[in-house]
Amino acid sequence: ETGVTQTPRHLVMGMTNKKSLKCEQHLGHNAMYxxxxxxxxxxxxxxxxxxxxxxxxxxxxxxxSPECPNSSHLFLHLHxxxxxxxxxxxxxxxxxxxxxxxxxxxxxxxVT
Amino acid sequence: SQELEQSPQSLxxxxxxxxxxxxxxxxxxxxxxxxxxxxxEGLIFLMMLxxxxxxxSHEKITAKLDEKKQQSxxxxxxxxxxxxxxxxxxxxxxxxxNKLIFGAxxxxxxxx
Numbered sequence: 001e002t003g004v005t006q007t008p009r010h011l012v013m014g015m016t017n018k019k020s021l022k023c024e025q026h027l028g029h030n031a032m033y034x035x036x037x038x039x040x041x042x043x044x045x046x047x048x049x050x051x052x053x054x055x056x057x058x059x060x061x062x063x064x065s066p067e068c069p070n071s072s073h074l075f076l077h078l079h080x081x082x083x084x085x086x087x088x089x090x091x092x093x094x095x096x097x098x099x100x101x102x103x104x105x106x107x108x109x110x111v112t
Numbered sequence: 113s114q115e116l117e118q119s120p121q122s123l124x125x126x127x128x129x130x131x132x133x134x135x136x137x138x139x140x141x142x143x144x145x146x147x148x149x150x151x152x153e154g155l156i157f158l159m160m161l162x163x164x165x166x167x168x169s170h171e172k173i174t175a176k177l178d179e180k181k182q183q184s185x186x187x188x189x190x191x192x193x194x195x196x197x198x199x200x201x202x203x204x205x206x207x208x209x210n211k212l213i214f215g216a217x218x219x220x221x222x223x224x
Contacts, residue, residue, distance in 0.1 A: 031210065042116070043200070043214040056211060059160070082114055097210045100145060101202075103154035 003027040006104035014112055015081060016095040021092030021107045022035050023074040030096055034066060037088040037106070049074060050097065081111045114139040114205050116215035124221045130189050131217045135201030137182040143204040144184045145212065146175050150197045158186075158199075191222045 004025045013019050025032065034046040048056035049068040061087075065077040074091055088108050092101040125131050135144070143162050147155040147187040159168045161174040164179025172189045188195055198219050 008155075019189050033210070040216075042216045043202075043203065045211060045213070048211065092155075098143075099210075100157045100160050101155075101210060101212060102157065103147075105154040106152070108152065 003102050004091060004093055004104035006089075006107050008107060009105065010108045010110075012110045012112060013078070013081065015083070017081075018077070018079040020078065021076040021089055021091075021109075023076075023104055025072055025074075025091075025093040025102070027093060027095075027102060029093035029099075029102070031072055031094045032068060033092040033094075033101065034074065034076055035090040035092065035103075037090060039087075043090070047076075078109075078112070081109075083111050085109065086111045114203060114213055116201055116203055116213060118199075118201060118218050120216035120218060121216070122219040122221075123166065124223065125187055125191050127192060127222055127224050128190055130187065131191055132187045132188075133199050133220075135184045135186070135215055139182070141177065141179060141182055141184070141203055143206075144175075144177050145202040146184070146186050147200045147202060147211070147214075148197045149200060149217070188220075191220075192221045193224060196220055196222045 008020045031050045036044045046060045047066045052068050067075040088106045090106045091104045094101045117136045119134045121219045146158040149155045159175045160164045161177035167176045198217040201204045202214045205211045
């Protein structure tokens with residue numbers, strides 16, 4: 001599946017760092033999503049953007065800040081993270097709110 | 113909020129054997145998705161079921177939706193090593209915008 005590309009694949013950051021995760025979709029979809037996958041926990045929906053407007057913010061701490069400049073790009077800005085934020089962060093896109101999600105390969109984040 | 117319970121949590125089968133994975137919802141299912149994930153990678157969409165009694169097949173994988181039981185099953189016939197991975201079911205919380213929640217996953221290993 002190469003329709004949704006995430007960079008970087010791996011990221012190690014200290015608690016005082018600021019970094020950003022990038023997601024790009026080449027499928028012409030109108031909705032984009034951020035999910036968090038922690039060890040031994042189900043996938044957790046973080047944010048949903050539909051036509052570049054945020055339509056869901058699933059009680060995510062403010063140290064995670066999403067940005068969707070256009071329908072093809074989605075960012076997740078990170079600052080002052082905690083070690084428990086270490087996880088696989090997955091980006092997904094869909095044509096509309098009735099269509100299946102297409103996922104990227106994720107960014108493996110480690111907070112030290 | 114809705115919860116999805118998958119069983120079994122893990123499964124080891126001999127190549128050529130059939131197997132079934134179940135996904136049970138705590139609430140009415142409006143749409144049920146099956147995904148496969150290889151370790152540390154993104155999710156690959158397998159099938160979407162929307163109507164009670166619906167059954168879909170792709171190659172050797174068949175999924176069914178039992179609306180009354182709020183349950184879906186995924187059946188693999190004549191399993192192969194390529195079927196190994198984590199199978200996740202996802203359901204739409206009916207809030208629109210594809211607010212999918214996921215089960216914890218079933219880890220499948222297929223031994224030659």
